Amino acid sequence: MPVYVGTIAPTQPSQTPAVVPRRPVDPGRPEAVWIAPDGTQWQLTSDAELHFTLDAVTGWGAAPINIVADPHPRGGTRVRHIQPQARTITWPLRVRADTHTELVHGWRDLARAFTQTRRLGPGRLRVMRPDGDAREIPAYYQAGFDGEPGQGHTYDTAVLSLYCEDPYWRAVAPMSTPYGYGGTPVSYLSPYLTVSPSSVLGVTTANNPGDVEAWPQWVIVGPATGVVATNHTTGEAFTLTATLTAGQTATITTDPPTVRGPAGQNWTGNLNWPGARLWGLQPGLNDVEFSVAGAAAGTSITLSYVPRYETA
CATH class of the missing domain: 2.40.30.200 (Elongation Factor Tu (Ef-tu); domain 3)
Known part of the structure:
Protein backbone atom coordinates (compact mmCIF):
# COMPACT_ATOMS: atom_id res chain seq x y z
CA MET A 1 0.00 0.00 0.00
CA PRO A 2 1.54 3.36 -1.02
CA VAL A 3 2.78 5.77 1.66
CA TYR A 4 2.38 9.46 1.06
CA VAL A 5 5.11 11.82 2.34
CA GLY A 6 4.45 15.53 2.77
CA THR A 7 6.59 18.20 1.12
CA ILE A 8 9.38 19.60 3.32
CA ALA A 9 9.88 23.36 3.00
CA PRO A 10 13.45 24.34 2.06
CA THR A 11 15.58 25.80 4.83
CA GLN A 12 15.84 29.60 4.64
CA PRO A 13 19.38 30.99 4.67
CA SER A 14 20.41 32.78 7.84
CA GLN A 15 20.07 36.55 7.70
CA THR A 16 23.01 37.02 10.10
CA PRO A 17 26.31 37.25 8.21
CA ALA A 18 29.13 35.07 9.41
CA VAL A 19 31.64 36.86 11.63
CA VAL A 20 35.07 36.82 10.01
CA PRO A 21 37.83 37.37 12.54
CA ARG A 22 39.89 40.42 11.69
CA ARG A 23 43.66 40.45 11.88
CA PRO A 24 44.82 42.91 14.49
CA VAL A 25 46.36 46.05 13.08
CA ASP A 26 50.12 46.01 13.33
CA PRO A 27 50.95 49.11 15.39
CA GLY A 28 54.54 49.07 14.17
CA ARG A 29 57.51 49.75 16.35
CA PRO A 30 60.40 52.19 16.33
CA VAL A 172 68.73 63.34 9.50
CA ALA A 173 69.26 65.51 6.39
CA PRO A 174 69.75 69.29 6.21
CA MET A 175 67.39 71.56 4.31
CA SER A 176 68.95 73.96 1.81
CA THR A 177 67.84 76.77 -0.46
CA PRO A 178 70.00 78.13 -3.31
CA TYR A 179 69.94 81.77 -4.42
CA GLY A 180 71.61 82.56 -7.72
CA TYR A 181 72.49 85.55 -9.90
CA GLY A 182 70.03 86.15 -12.70
CA GLY A 183 71.06 89.48 -14.22
CA THR A 184 67.62 91.05 -14.26
CA PRO A 185 65.68 90.40 -11.01
CA VAL A 186 62.78 88.00 -11.48
CA SER A 187 60.31 86.25 -9.20
CA TYR A 188 61.93 83.73 -6.85
CA LEU A 189 59.38 81.20 -8.10
CA SER A 190 61.16 81.03 -11.45
CA PRO A 191 62.90 79.00 -10.06
CA TYR A 192 65.27 80.75 -7.62
CA LEU A 193 65.66 84.14 -6.09
CA THR A 194 68.08 86.24 -8.11
CA VAL A 195 70.73 88.80 -7.26
CA SER A 196 71.50 91.90 -9.27
CA PRO A 197 74.88 93.67 -9.18
CA SER A 198 74.21 96.03 -6.27
CA SER A 199 70.66 95.43 -5.14
CA VAL A 200 68.51 93.35 -2.85
CA LEU A 201 68.54 89.66 -3.69
CA GLY A 202 64.94 89.57 -2.60
CA VAL A 203 62.68 88.78 0.29
CA THR A 204 61.68 85.16 0.62
CA THR A 205 60.34 82.78 3.25
CA ALA A 206 62.46 80.12 4.91
CA ASN A 207 60.40 77.44 6.63
CA ASN A 208 61.78 75.81 9.77
CA PRO A 209 59.58 72.75 10.46
CA GLY A 210 61.30 72.05 13.78
CA ASP A 211 60.14 72.75 17.33
CA VAL A 212 63.01 75.10 18.24
CA GLU A 213 65.51 77.42 16.60
CA ALA A 214 67.59 76.11 13.70
CA TRP A 215 71.08 77.54 13.23
CA PRO A 216 71.89 78.01 9.53
CA GLN A 217 75.01 78.08 7.42
CA TRP A 218 75.57 80.33 4.42
CA VAL A 219 77.93 79.47 1.56
CA ILE A 220 78.62 82.55 -0.59
CA VAL A 221 80.21 82.14 -4.01
CA GLY A 222 81.73 85.23 -5.67
CA PRO A 223 81.99 87.57 -7.29
CA ALA A 224 80.83 89.77 -4.42
CA THR A 225 82.16 92.64 -2.30
CA GLY A 226 79.66 92.48 0.54
CA VAL A 227 76.59 90.69 1.85
CA VAL A 228 73.79 91.93 4.09
CA ALA A 229 71.58 89.18 5.57
CA THR A 230 68.40 90.09 7.44
CA ASN A 231 65.80 88.00 9.23
CA HIS A 232 62.76 90.29 9.33
CA THR A 233 60.90 87.85 11.57
CA THR A 234 63.39 88.31 14.41
CA GLY A 235 64.66 91.77 13.43
CA GLU A 236 68.28 90.56 13.38
CA ALA A 237 70.87 91.19 10.68
CA PHE A 238 74.58 91.11 9.89
CA THR A 239 76.85 92.56 7.22
CA LEU A 240 79.95 90.87 5.83
CA THR A 241 82.35 93.19 4.02
CA ALA A 242 84.89 91.24 1.98
CA THR A 243 85.87 90.74 -1.65
CA LEU A 244 85.29 87.43 -3.36
CA THR A 245 86.45 86.99 -6.93
CA ALA A 246 84.59 84.72 -9.33
CA GLY A 247 84.41 81.19 -7.94
CA GLN A 248 85.83 82.06 -4.50
CA THR A 249 83.79 80.92 -1.51
CA ALA A 250 83.11 82.23 1.98
CA THR A 251 81.29 80.19 4.63
CA ILE A 252 79.34 81.63 7.55
CA THR A 253 78.16 79.34 10.36
CA THR A 254 76.04 80.31 13.32
CA ASP A 255 76.69 77.38 15.68
CA PRO A 256 79.47 77.98 16.51
CA PRO A 257 79.65 81.53 15.06
CA THR A 258 82.46 81.56 12.48
CA VAL A 259 83.29 83.15 9.14
CA ARG A 260 85.85 81.52 6.85
CA GLY A 261 87.33 82.97 3.69
CA PRO A 262 88.37 81.18 0.48
CA ALA A 263 91.57 79.77 2.00
CA GLY A 264 89.99 78.98 5.35
CA GLN A 265 91.21 82.22 6.88
CA ASN A 266 89.29 83.77 9.77
CA TRP A 267 86.99 86.48 8.44
CA THR A 268 84.96 86.91 11.64
CA GLY A 269 86.43 90.41 12.01
CA ASN A 270 84.87 91.36 8.66
CA LEU A 271 81.41 91.40 10.24
CA ASN A 272 79.84 94.66 11.37
CA TRP A 273 80.59 94.28 15.08
CA PRO A 274 79.20 95.05 17.59
CA GLY A 275 75.86 95.13 15.80
CA ALA A 276 76.21 91.87 13.88
CA ARG A 277 73.76 89.14 14.82
CA LEU A 278 74.34 85.74 13.23
CA TRP A 279 70.68 84.91 13.44
CA GLY A 280 68.84 81.63 13.67
CA LEU A 281 65.56 80.55 12.12
CA GLN A 282 62.57 80.52 14.46
CA PRO A 283 60.11 77.60 14.24
CA GLY A 284 57.74 78.17 11.36
CA LEU A 285 58.03 80.76 8.62
CA ASN A 286 60.88 83.30 8.59
CA ASP A 287 60.97 86.30 6.24
CA VAL A 288 64.61 86.61 5.18
CA GLU A 289 66.37 89.00 2.84
CA PHE A 290 69.82 89.03 1.22
CA SER A 291 71.61 91.90 -0.47
CA VAL A 292 74.82 91.28 -2.40
CA ALA A 293 77.11 94.09 -3.54
CA GLY A 294 79.32 93.46 -6.55
CA ALA A 295 77.27 90.50 -7.77
CA ALA A 296 77.70 89.18 -11.30
CA ALA A 297 77.25 85.98 -13.26
CA GLY A 298 78.23 83.09 -10.97
CA THR A 299 77.29 84.79 -7.71
CA SER A 300 75.24 82.54 -5.44
CA ILE A 301 74.26 82.03 -1.81
CA THR A 302 73.13 78.71 -0.36
CA LEU A 303 71.26 78.78 2.95
CA SER A 304 71.19 75.40 4.72
CA TYR A 305 69.99 74.33 8.16
CA VAL A 306 69.03 71.24 10.14
CA PRO A 307 65.61 71.36 11.86
CA ARG A 308 65.70 70.48 15.58
CA TYR A 309 62.97 68.87 17.67
CA GLU A 310 62.05 68.47 21.31
CA THR A 311 61.47 64.71 21.14
CA ALA A 312 62.71 61.68 19.22
Whole structure:
Protein backbone atom coordinates (compact mmCIF):
# COMPACT_ATOMS: atom_id res chain seq x y z
CA MET A 1 0.00 0.00 0.00
CA PRO A 2 1.54 3.36 -1.02
CA VAL A 3 2.78 5.77 1.66
CA TYR A 4 2.38 9.46 1.06
CA VAL A 5 5.11 11.82 2.34
CA GLY A 6 4.45 15.53 2.77
CA THR A 7 6.59 18.20 1.12
CA ILE A 8 9.38 19.60 3.32
CA ALA A 9 9.88 23.36 3.00
CA PRO A 10 13.45 24.34 2.06
CA THR A 11 15.58 25.80 4.83
CA GLN A 12 15.84 29.60 4.64
CA PRO A 13 19.38 30.99 4.67
CA SER A 14 20.41 32.78 7.84
CA GLN A 15 20.07 36.55 7.70
CA THR A 16 23.01 37.02 10.10
CA PRO A 17 26.31 37.25 8.21
CA ALA A 18 29.13 35.07 9.41
CA VAL A 19 31.64 36.86 11.63
CA VAL A 20 35.07 36.82 10.01
CA PRO A 21 37.83 37.37 12.54
CA ARG A 22 39.89 40.42 11.69
CA ARG A 23 43.66 40.45 11.88
CA PRO A 24 44.82 42.91 14.49
CA VAL A 25 46.36 46.05 13.08
CA ASP A 26 50.12 46.01 13.33
CA PRO A 27 50.95 49.11 15.39
CA GLY A 28 54.54 49.07 14.17
CA ARG A 29 57.51 49.75 16.35
CA PRO A 30 60.40 52.19 16.33
CA GLU A 31 63.81 51.15 15.11
CA ALA A 32 67.04 52.50 16.53
CA VAL A 33 70.58 52.62 15.18
CA TRP A 34 73.82 53.72 16.83
CA ILE A 35 76.16 55.38 14.33
CA ALA A 36 79.59 55.21 15.95
CA PRO A 37 82.16 57.98 15.40
CA ASP A 38 84.15 55.66 13.11
CA GLY A 39 81.12 55.38 10.79
CA THR A 40 80.03 51.84 11.67
CA GLN A 41 76.30 51.32 12.26
CA TRP A 42 74.84 49.11 14.99
CA GLN A 43 71.22 48.03 14.89
CA LEU A 44 69.81 48.29 18.42
CA THR A 45 66.30 46.89 17.85
CA SER A 46 66.84 44.00 15.43
CA ASP A 47 66.02 40.46 16.56
CA ALA A 48 68.75 39.20 14.25
CA GLU A 49 71.55 40.72 16.33
CA LEU A 50 73.23 39.39 19.46
CA HIS A 51 71.92 42.48 21.27
CA PHE A 52 68.50 44.09 21.47
CA THR A 53 66.87 47.01 23.28
CA LEU A 54 64.90 46.38 26.45
CA ASP A 55 61.59 48.14 27.00
CA ALA A 56 62.94 50.69 29.47
CA VAL A 57 64.36 53.57 27.42
CA THR A 58 64.15 56.96 29.14
CA GLY A 59 65.32 60.48 28.42
CA TRP A 60 64.13 60.83 24.83
CA GLY A 61 61.19 63.14 25.55
CA ALA A 62 61.19 66.95 25.72
CA ALA A 63 64.50 68.65 26.45
CA PRO A 64 65.20 69.44 30.13
CA ILE A 65 65.39 73.12 31.08
CA ASN A 66 66.68 75.21 33.98
CA ILE A 67 64.58 78.14 35.16
CA VAL A 68 66.31 81.14 36.75
CA ALA A 69 63.87 83.19 38.83
CA ASP A 70 64.11 86.17 41.19
CA PRO A 71 62.04 86.74 44.34
CA HIS A 72 59.15 89.12 43.82
CA PRO A 73 58.32 91.76 46.48
CA ARG A 74 54.63 90.85 46.37
CA GLY A 75 55.31 87.16 46.77
CA GLY A 76 56.43 84.33 44.57
CA THR A 77 59.03 84.82 41.88
CA ARG A 78 59.44 86.20 38.40
CA VAL A 79 61.19 84.12 35.75
CA ARG A 80 64.33 85.83 34.49
CA HIS A 81 65.78 83.22 32.15
CA ILE A 82 65.06 79.72 30.83
CA GLN A 83 68.07 77.71 29.71
CA PRO A 84 67.89 74.31 27.94
CA GLN A 85 70.13 71.75 29.61
CA ALA A 86 72.13 68.82 28.31
CA ARG A 87 70.16 65.59 28.43
CA THR A 88 71.09 62.05 29.45
CA ILE A 89 69.43 59.16 27.63
CA THR A 90 69.23 55.77 29.35
CA TRP A 91 69.24 52.95 26.80
CA PRO A 92 69.31 49.36 28.14
CA LEU A 93 70.69 46.64 25.88
CA ARG A 94 70.53 42.88 26.43
CA VAL A 95 73.37 40.87 24.88
CA ARG A 96 72.79 37.12 24.58
CA ALA A 97 74.57 34.28 22.83
CA ASP A 98 74.67 30.49 22.59
CA THR A 99 78.10 30.23 24.19
CA HIS A 100 80.11 32.24 26.65
CA THR A 101 82.83 32.93 24.07
CA GLU A 102 80.27 34.32 21.63
CA LEU A 103 78.87 36.54 24.37
CA VAL A 104 82.32 37.92 25.23
CA HIS A 105 83.09 38.80 21.61
CA GLY A 106 79.71 40.46 21.11
CA TRP A 107 79.98 42.38 24.40
CA ARG A 108 83.46 43.66 23.57
CA ASP A 109 82.54 44.76 20.04
CA LEU A 110 79.45 46.60 21.23
CA ALA A 111 81.34 48.30 24.06
CA ARG A 112 84.00 49.49 21.61
CA ALA A 113 81.33 51.02 19.36
CA PHE A 114 80.15 53.25 22.20
CA THR A 115 83.27 53.99 24.24
CA GLN A 116 85.21 55.31 21.25
CA THR A 117 83.33 58.60 21.68
CA ARG A 118 85.96 59.54 24.28
CA ARG A 119 88.61 59.68 21.56
CA LEU A 120 86.72 60.34 18.32
CA GLY A 121 83.88 62.64 19.37
CA PRO A 122 80.16 61.99 19.60
CA GLY A 123 78.28 59.24 17.83
CA ARG A 124 74.66 59.56 16.70
CA LEU A 125 71.64 57.80 18.09
CA ARG A 126 69.04 57.59 15.31
CA VAL A 127 65.38 56.64 15.90
CA MET A 128 63.17 55.71 12.93
CA ARG A 129 59.37 55.52 13.11
CA PRO A 130 57.10 53.15 11.13
CA ASP A 131 55.96 56.02 8.86
CA GLY A 132 59.54 56.68 7.73
CA ASP A 133 60.18 59.69 9.96
CA ALA A 134 63.70 59.67 11.43
CA ARG A 135 65.47 61.85 13.97
CA GLU A 136 68.89 61.62 15.56
CA ILE A 137 70.92 63.16 18.36
CA PRO A 138 74.70 63.37 18.87
CA ALA A 139 75.73 61.58 22.06
CA TYR A 140 78.74 60.56 24.14
CA TYR A 141 78.99 57.31 26.04
CA GLN A 142 79.00 58.10 29.76
CA ALA A 143 78.48 54.80 31.58
CA GLY A 144 76.68 51.46 31.48
CA PHE A 145 78.96 48.65 30.34
CA ASP A 146 79.25 47.26 33.86
CA GLY A 147 77.15 44.14 33.51
CA GLU A 148 74.48 42.96 35.94
CA PRO A 149 74.85 40.70 39.01
CA GLY A 150 74.04 37.07 38.25
CA GLN A 151 74.58 37.55 34.52
CA GLY A 152 77.63 37.28 32.29
CA HIS A 153 77.51 33.61 31.29
CA THR A 154 75.53 33.51 28.05
CA TYR A 155 73.73 36.84 28.46
CA ASP A 156 74.32 40.20 30.12
CA THR A 157 72.75 43.66 30.27
CA ALA A 158 74.31 47.05 29.55
CA VAL A 159 72.28 50.01 30.83
CA LEU A 160 73.83 52.74 28.70
CA SER A 161 73.97 56.34 29.82
CA LEU A 162 74.39 58.61 26.77
CA TYR A 163 75.28 62.28 27.33
CA CYS A 164 73.85 64.74 24.78
CA GLU A 165 75.38 68.23 25.01
CA ASP A 166 72.70 69.60 22.66
CA PRO A 167 69.42 68.31 24.11
CA TYR A 168 67.47 68.64 20.87
CA TRP A 169 66.92 65.91 18.29
CA ARG A 170 67.75 66.72 14.68
CA ALA A 171 66.49 65.87 11.23
CA VAL A 172 68.73 63.34 9.50
CA ALA A 173 69.26 65.51 6.39
CA PRO A 174 69.75 69.29 6.21
CA MET A 175 67.39 71.56 4.31
CA SER A 176 68.95 73.96 1.81
CA THR A 177 67.84 76.77 -0.46
CA PRO A 178 70.00 78.13 -3.31
CA TYR A 179 69.94 81.77 -4.42
CA GLY A 180 71.61 82.56 -7.72
CA TYR A 181 72.49 85.55 -9.90
CA GLY A 182 70.03 86.15 -12.70
CA GLY A 183 71.06 89.48 -14.22
CA THR A 184 67.62 91.05 -14.26
CA PRO A 185 65.68 90.40 -11.01
CA VAL A 186 62.78 88.00 -11.48
CA SER A 187 60.31 86.25 -9.20
CA TYR A 188 61.93 83.73 -6.85
CA LEU A 189 59.38 81.20 -8.10
CA SER A 190 61.16 81.03 -11.45
CA PRO A 191 62.90 79.00 -10.06
CA TYR A 192 65.27 80.75 -7.62
CA LEU A 193 65.66 84.14 -6.09
CA THR A 194 68.08 86.24 -8.11
CA VAL A 195 70.73 88.80 -7.26
CA SER A 196 71.50 91.90 -9.27
CA PRO A 197 74.88 93.67 -9.18
CA SER A 198 74.21 96.03 -6.27
CA SER A 199 70.66 95.43 -5.14
CA VAL A 200 68.51 93.35 -2.85
CA LEU A 201 68.54 89.66 -3.69
CA GLY A 202 64.94 89.57 -2.60
CA VAL A 203 62.68 88.78 0.29
CA THR A 204 61.68 85.16 0.62
CA THR A 205 60.34 82.78 3.25
CA ALA A 206 62.46 80.12 4.91
CA ASN A 207 60.40 77.44 6.63
CA ASN A 208 61.78 75.81 9.77
CA PRO A 209 59.58 72.75 10.46
CA GLY A 210 61.30 72.05 13.78
CA ASP A 211 60.14 72.75 17.33
CA VAL A 212 63.01 75.10 18.24
CA GLU A 213 65.51 77.42 16.60
CA ALA A 214 67.59 76.11 13.70
CA TRP A 215 71.08 77.54 13.23
CA PRO A 216 71.89 78.01 9.53
CA GLN A 217 75.01 78.08 7.42
CA TRP A 218 75.57 80.33 4.42
CA VAL A 219 77.93 79.47 1.56
CA ILE A 220 78.62 82.55 -0.59
CA VAL A 221 80.21 82.14 -4.01
CA GLY A 222 81.73 85.23 -5.67
CA PRO A 223 81.99 87.57 -7.29
CA ALA A 224 80.83 89.77 -4.42
CA THR A 225 82.16 92.64 -2.30
CA GLY A 226 79.66 92.48 0.54
CA VAL A 227 76.59 90.69 1.85
CA VAL A 228 73.79 91.93 4.09
CA ALA A 229 71.58 89.18 5.57
CA THR A 230 68.40 90.09 7.44
CA ASN A 231 65.80 88.00 9.23
CA HIS A 232 62.76 90.29 9.33
CA THR A 233 60.90 87.85 11.57
CA THR A 234 63.39 88.31 14.41
CA GLY A 235 64.66 91.77 13.43
CA GLU A 236 68.28 90.56 13.38
CA ALA A 237 70.87 91.19 10.68
CA PHE A 238 74.58 91.11 9.89
CA THR A 239 76.85 92.56 7.22
CA LEU A 240 79.95 90.87 5.83
CA THR A 241 82.35 93.19 4.02
CA ALA A 242 84.89 91.24 1.98
CA THR A 243 85.87 90.74 -1.65
CA LEU A 244 85.29 87.43 -3.36
CA THR A 245 86.45 86.99 -6.93
CA ALA A 246 84.59 84.72 -9.33
CA GLY A 247 84.41 81.19 -7.94
CA GLN A 248 85.83 82.06 -4.50
CA THR A 249 83.79 80.92 -1.51
CA ALA A 250 83.11 82.23 1.98
CA THR A 251 81.29 80.19 4.63
CA ILE A 252 79.34 81.63 7.55
CA THR A 253 78.16 79.34 10.36
CA THR A 254 76.04 80.31 13.32
CA ASP A 255 76.69 77.38 15.68
CA PRO A 256 79.47 77.98 16.51
CA PRO A 257 79.65 81.53 15.06
CA THR A 258 82.46 81.56 12.48
CA VAL A 259 83.29 83.15 9.14
CA ARG A 260 85.85 81.52 6.85
CA GLY A 261 87.33 82.97 3.69
CA PRO A 262 88.37 81.18 0.48
CA ALA A 263 91.57 79.77 2.00
CA GLY A 264 89.99 78.98 5.35
CA GLN A 265 91.21 82.22 6.88
CA ASN A 266 89.29 83.77 9.77
CA TRP A 267 86.99 86.48 8.44
CA THR A 268 84.96 86.91 11.64
CA GLY A 269 86.43 90.41 12.01
CA ASN A 270 84.87 91.36 8.66
CA LEU A 271 81.41 91.40 10.24
CA ASN A 272 79.84 94.66 11.37
CA TRP A 273 80.59 94.28 15.08
CA PRO A 274 79.20 95.05 17.59
CA GLY A 275 75.86 95.13 15.80
CA ALA A 276 76.21 91.87 13.88
CA ARG A 277 73.76 89.14 14.82
CA LEU A 278 74.34 85.74 13.23
CA TRP A 279 70.68 84.91 13.44
CA GLY A 280 68.84 81.63 13.67
CA LEU A 281 65.56 80.55 12.12
CA GLN A 282 62.57 80.52 14.46
CA PRO A 283 60.11 77.60 14.24
CA GLY A 284 57.74 78.17 11.36
CA LEU A 285 58.03 80.76 8.62
CA ASN A 286 60.88 83.30 8.59
CA ASP A 287 60.97 86.30 6.24
CA VAL A 288 64.61 86.61 5.18
CA GLU A 289 66.37 89.00 2.84
CA PHE A 290 69.82 89.03 1.22
CA SER A 291 71.61 91.90 -0.47
CA VAL A 292 74.82 91.28 -2.40
CA ALA A 293 77.11 94.09 -3.54
CA GLY A 294 79.32 93.46 -6.55
CA ALA A 295 77.27 90.50 -7.77
CA ALA A 296 77.70 89.18 -11.30
CA ALA A 297 77.25 85.98 -13.26
CA GLY A 298 78.23 83.09 -10.97
CA THR A 299 77.29 84.79 -7.71
CA SER A 300 75.24 82.54 -5.44
CA ILE A 301 74.26 82.03 -1.81
CA THR A 302 73.13 78.71 -0.36
CA LEU A 303 71.26 78.78 2.95
CA SER A 304 71.19 75.40 4.72
CA TYR A 305 69.99 74.33 8.16
CA VAL A 306 69.03 71.24 10.14
CA PRO A 307 65.61 71.36 11.86
CA ARG A 308 65.70 70.48 15.58
CA TYR A 309 62.97 68.87 17.67
CA GLU A 310 62.05 68.47 21.31
CA THR A 311 61.47 64.71 21.14
CA ALA A 312 62.71 61.68 19.22
